[in-house]
Amino acid sequence: MIAENKEQTIFHHVGKKIMTDREIDIVARIEEPLIVVLGNVLSDEECDELIRLAADKVKRSKIGTTREENELRTSSSMFIDDSENLIVARVKKRVSAVMNIPIEHGEGLQILRYTPGQQYRAHHDFFSAESKVTNNRISTLVMYLTDVEQGGETFFPQLKFSVSPRKGMAVYFEYFYSDQMLNDLTLHGGAPVVEGEKWVATQWMRKQSVM
Numbered sequence: 001m002i003a004e005n006k007e008q009t010i011f012h013h014v015g016k017k018i019m020t021d022r023e024i025d026i027v028a029r030i031e032e033p034l035i036v037v038l039g040n041v042l043s044d045e046e047c048d049e050l051i052r053l054a055a056d057k058v059k060r061s062k063i064g065t066t067r068e069e070n071e072l073r074t075s076s077s078m079f080i081d082d083s084e085n086l087i088v089a090r091v092k093k094r095v096s097a098v099m100n101i102p103i104e105h106g107e108g109l110q111i112l113r114y115t116p117g118q119q120y121r122a123h124h125d126f127f128s129a130e131s132k133v134t135n136n137r138i139s140t141l142v143m144y145l146t147d148v149e150q151g152g153e154t155f156f157p158q159l160k161f162s163v164s165p166r167k168g169m170a171v172y173f174e175y176f177y178s179d180q181m182l183n184d185l186t187l188h189g190g191a192p193v194v195e196g197e198k199w200v201a202t203q204w205m206r207k208q209s210v211m
């Protein structure tokens with residue numbers, strides 16, 4: 001039974017499909033906090049193109065890419081701001097429809113690459129109250145651009161839940177609840193890759209437009 005006092009969510013899709021320019025599958029969901037596993041979000045070609053754009057960017061210049069030195073995240077990351085690119089524009093439009101938030105609230109697509117041993121320790125995507133950030137993040141879509149032979153799961157330790165990376169699939173979650181405890185439960189990380197390479201594209205949405 002769904003409790004009457006269930007909190008409002010941003011994600012409004014029901015049933016098993018989301019109709020965008022692509023038919024996306026709602027594979028599984030946890031209700032509070034809302035976590036949704038999605039299938040068929042990106043085509044193989046779109047995944048490959050996002051990886052190519054990111055790899056290209058690393059090669060062209062070291063600007064825009066950071067090899068993380070801290071303990072929290074050991075992967076490499078870069079933002080794709082290639083709005084000229086037709087595939088990027090199409091993906092962003094789809095992502096906005098899935099997340100039910102205008103793309104102007106998005107920070108741009110962040111591409112992360114993990115090689116064996118690399119990981120993203122458990123963290124929250126929102127900024128803490130002490131950070132004084134006024135336009136905080138409210139939701140996340142992590143899209144998997146590769147299959148990973150072993151390891152690399154997105155894990156939610158408080159919920160004892162994890163998602164295995166699968167090319168073209170994604171995991172969505174949001175943390176814009178009035179009950180801060182629900183937001184805190186969205187603690188998550190990327191488990192160390194054991195074998196293979198893991199690439200993801202993350203879209204974070206903010207409460208207000210960033211443009």
Ligand SMILES: O=C(O)CCC(=O)C(=O)O
Nearest residue numbers: 142153154189190200202
């Ligand atoms: O790599 C993952 O599975 C998680 C990525 C993540 O937490 C993020 O990009 O904020």
Ligand SMILES: [Fe+2]
Nearest residue numbers: 123124125188
């Ligand atoms: Fe995260």
